[in-house]
Amino acid sequence: MDVYHIWFNLKDGVGDTEFADAAHAYLGHLKEAGTVAGYRVTRRKLGLGHPNLPEWHVTLDFENMSQIDQAFSRVSSRADPVESFHHAVNSKVRDVFFALYRDFPDPGRVRGEEKF
DSSP states (O other): OEEEEEEEEEOTTOOHHHHHHHHHHHHHHHHHTTSOSEEEEEEOOTTOSOTTSOSEEEEEEESSHHHHHHHHHHHHTOOTTHHHHHHHHHTTEEEEEEEEEEOSSOTTOOTTOOOO
8 A cells, every 4th residue: 555645734714624524525526436545634633743744634445556646637637626625725735745655565676685
């Protein structure tokens, strides 16, 4: 599984449930289309977290890099309905940064070939 991480804060004046509703509509649309295997929308709790990390964190689960490419192609088309969903989320966030991680060891890893 490949996991795409997105950290961000909400723009001033954006309501938390307003954002969450938009995020679930957008990511649910991608999941229904089969371009995302799963997702989570999370928010820092009790103020716990590294001071450099924004308050919000979304993860997108992908079966493989091909599925990631399908999702990015769908979103980058800028065609509705996905563009409207994307704008409804993207217009509400700031301080965004991304990372891509994978389960390890992943199924393609050949054992016994470790190099130090």
